[in-house]
Amino acid sequence: MAINTEKNVYTVLFAAVMVAVVGTILAFAASGLKPLIKENERFEKQQNILYAMGVNENSDEGSVSFIPTSEVESTFSEYITRQIVVRDGEITEDPEAYLIDMKKQLNLAKDGETPSLPVMIGEKDGKTYYVIPMYGKGLWDAIWGHMAIDENMVVQGVYFDHKGETPGLGANIKARYFMDDFSGESLLNNGRYAGISVAKGNNDPLNQDKDDNQVDALAGATITGNGITAMISETLYLYKDYLESIRTQ
Amino acid sequence: MALLSKKDANLILDPLADNNPITIQVLGICSALAITAELKASVVMALSVIFVLGLGNVVISLMRNIIPSKIRIIVQLIVIATLVIIVDQVLKAFAYELSKTLAVFVGLIITNCIIMGRFEAFALGNGPWRSFLDGIGNALGYGVILIIVGFFRELLGSGTLFGYPVLGDPIAKTGLYATGYENNGFMIIPPAALIVVGVIIWVQRSRNRALIEEN
Numbered sequence: 001m002a003i004n005t006e007k008n009v010y011t012v013l014f015a016a017v018m019v020a021v022v023g024t025i026l027a028f029a030a031s032g033l034k035p036l037i038k039e040n041e042r043f044e045k046q047q048n049i050l051y052a053m054g055v056n057e058n059s060d061e062g063s064v065s066f067i068p069t070s071e072v073e074s075t076f077s078e079y080i081t082r083q084i085v086v087r088d089g090e091i092t093e094d095p096e097a098y099l100i101d102m103k104k105q106l107n108l109a110k111d112g113e114t115p116s117l118p119v120m121i122g123e124k125d126g127k128t129y130y131v132i133p134m135y136g137k138g139l140w141d142a143i144w145g146h147m148a149i150d151e152n153m154v155v156q157g158v159y160f161d162h163k164g165e166t167p168g169l170g171a172n173i174k175a176r177y178f179m180d181d182f183s184g185e186s187l188l189n190n191g192r193y194a195g196i197s198v199a200k201g202n203n204d205p206l207n208q209d210k211d212d213n214q215v216d217a218l219a220g221a222t223i224t225g226n227g228i229t230a231m232i233s234e235t236l237y238l239y240k241d242y243l244e245s246i247r248t249q
Numbered sequence: 250m251a252l253l254s255k256k257d258a259n260l261i262l263d264p265l266a267d268n269n270p271i272t273i274q275v276l277g278i279c280s281a282l283a284i285t286a287e288l289k290a291s292v293v294m295a296l297s298v299i300f301v302l303g304l305g306n307v308v309i310s311l312m313r314n315i316i317p318s319k320i321r322i323i324v325q326l327i328v329i330a331t332l333v334i335i336v337d338q339v340l341k342a343f344a345y346e347l348s349k350t351l352a353v354f355v356g357l358i359i360t361n362c363i364i365m366g367r368f369e370a371f372a373l374g375n376g377p378w379r380s381f382l383d384g385i386g387n388a389l390g391y392g393v394i395l396i397i398v399g400f401f402r403e404l405l406g407s408g409t410l411f412g413y414p415v416l417g418d419p420i421a422k423t424g425l426y427a428t429g430y431e432n433n434g435f436m437i438i439p440p441a442a443l444i445v446v447g448v449i450i451w452v453q454r455s456r457n458r459a460l461i462e463e464n
Contacts, residue, residue, distance in 0.1 A: 011317040018324060022331050029338050036342035044345065063412070069345075164353045168286025168403070168437065171353065205420050220286070220437045 043069045045098055046076040051159040052146040053122045053129045055079050062176045080131075082121040086242045088114045102135035102144065102235070109238055117238055122148070129156055130246060132239055136231025139223040140164040143173065143231060151248040153187040154210075155196065160228065170224030181207040181215040189213050193240065195233040198225035253382070260382040264390030267457060270363045271394040272450045277363040281395055282442040284357065288411050291399030295392025297354050299385060300336070302364050305329055306384030309372035316373070325368040330359050363391055398445045406436030 004010060047066040050056065055075065057065040067075045083097035097118035105115035120131040129148040136143050145160035160173045172178055185196050189211075199214040200222065207215055217225045236243065253261075270276045284290045308328050309316075316324050337355055340348035358364070367387050372380040403409055408416040408426075417424015419432055435441050454460045 005315065005317045006319075011319050014315070014317050014324075015320055018327060022327055026331065026334060029335055033338050033342040037338070040341065040345040164356065166286070167284045167290035167353055171290075219434050 040069075042099065043072050046072045048146050048159045048161065049098060049120050049122075049131050049133075050075060050079060052131055052148040052157045053079060053124055054148070054157045055122075055124060058176070064174065064176055064179075079124055080120050080122045084119050084121065086117040086119060086239070089241060091242075094118070098133075100133070102133045103142070106135055106234065106238070115238060117242070119239075119242065132235065134231050134235040136227050136234065138162055138165045138173075138227040139170050139221075140166070143224065143227050145228075145231070147182070147232070149187065149243075151246055153193075153243065153247055155182050155185045155187065158182040162224070165224050166221070169218065170221040172218050172221065173224055173228060178215075178218060184210045185215060186211050186213070187236065193236065193243075195229070195236060197229040197232075200225075257379065257382055260379060261386035261389065264383075264387040265393060266390075266453075267460065269390045269394065269453075270366070270387050271391055271446065272453055273460065274366070276366050277361055277391050278443075278446070280357045280361055281391075281398060281446060282439040284354070285395055285398040285402050285442050285445075286406065286437045286439075288396065288399040288403045291392075291395040293350060294354055294357065295388070295395050297351060297358055298361060298363070298391055299388040301329065301332055301358050302367060302384040302388040303381055304384075305332055305364060306367055306372040306380040307377045308332070309368045310375060310377045310380035313373050313375075321373065322365070322369070325365055326359075328368075329364055333358050363387060394446065394449060397449060398442050401445050402436045402441055405433050406441070408432050 005014075047056075047069070050067055050072070051064070056067060059065070066072070080098075083094055084091050085094045085097050085100070098120050100116060100118040102118075105117060108115040118133060122129045122131060127150065129150060131146050131148045134145045134147060141163035143160065143162040143165065145158055147158045148156040150156055158179050160179060162171060162173060165171045165173065182196060185207075187193060187195060194213040196213055196215060198217045200217040202209075202212065202214040202216060204212065204214070205216045264270055267273065271278065271281055280294060284294050305328055309325060312324075312328075333355055337348060337351070340351065367384055371383045375383070400410070403411075404415070408414060408419055414424075416430070417426045419426050433441075
């Protein structure tokens with residue numbers, strides 16, 4: 001073949017064609033797969049919310065296992081009895097509150113505007129769970145999660161996830177041994193909101209003290225742990241009036 | 250008749266030992282340090298790189314006669330990024346759970362120097378079949394080191410393998426921990442990987458003196 005690949009014209013043409021071809025392929029792939037991806041993300045959110053409530057298929061092996069995707073929709077409507085949006089103290093029902101993007105709401109709050117705060121209220125074995133979505137940042141990228149609490153401001157369960165924390169270190173925020181520590185931990189300290197911090201020096205690796213507002217940190221993941229602490233306090237701060245209204249003690 | 254000629258077989262076998270991308274060429278060190286705290290992450294990364302490097306080498310090799318040399322690096326980068334993004338999107342649509350596991354590796358694969366290195370050094374000058382073998386071979390060589398490092402770091406740092414406790418429970422003091430053994434917290438931070446890689450290089454060069462450079 002007698003193409004002179006050193007010519008500038010050829011180089012520019014090649015670049016242009018390559019960009020067009022690659023762009024088209026990616027655009028087709030992205031828009032073609034979008035509905036499927038959206039559906040998967042919706043199921044994942046439902047699974048996460050149910051997981052925080054303790055509706056999951058965990059066994060004793062220490063690994064996380066969700067309600068299967070095929071059943072999650074019906075299980076979700078079975079356990080989640082009400083979904084509300086709290087906006088400036090006013091409560092409105094919204095059957096799709098769980099799809100609200102917490103990142104946007106936190107940014108609104110940061111800019112001094114009124115955020116719409118979703119709460120998923122679920123019922124399991126006669127007990128009411130208030131599931132609150134959270135969003136924050138870890139070491140490399142976003143972290144998020146859901147926290148289920150009861151009227152006594154005691155955490156019933158959490159589910160955390162992350163976009164790009166280091167595997168083996170910060171990524172372990174979604175490991176059972178880390179998340180399980182939050183269950184039973186009180187958000188209150190002498191009747192005041194204290195949140196829960198991920199603490200390196202709490203000297204309680206088995207997490208037996210449930211009233212110290214601390215869980216044991218992950219070794220080698222200080223910044224991700226601090227991100228969890230900040231995420232919990234920043235998110236719950238927005239919900240403080242609502243939490244006060246459901247609190248019974 | 251052998252499945253591969255001797256020359257072709259060497260493309261796969263060389264990078265596994267005497268021309269290993271990590272221990273001899275010292276490429277791909279960044280990801281070898283970053284994700285080897287757990288054996289599982291090492292295995293996932295190794296498989297991903299085998300896939301991307303095998304396929305990427307073939308694509309670059311097919312395009313080798315039409316790529317303008319002035320912009321070849323960026324063309325290579327686009328090929329890698331496109332492959333990785335397409336795989337990521339397809340997995341998100343059809344195997345969501347798996348894609349969640351792989352999400353953190355996407356960035357590490359795109360910037361992996363071994364991939365660029367093999368495109369540049371091999372695929373640009375060789376045919377698709379040989380490039381494919383070279384890609385698979387180098388990715389395997391990379392993967393082997395990753396798995397060895399991951400094995401030692403997880404075992405000594407957390408006392409587990411693939412997440413299963415093999416040395417007993419460090420908090421309840423059972424198994425080996427009953428004798429006073431402790432996990433070495435240093436092993437789970439990245440500098441420990443550098444030491445493990447260093448030890449592998451040391452062992453390898455003491456066994457094969459031809460690898461030691463003369464100064």
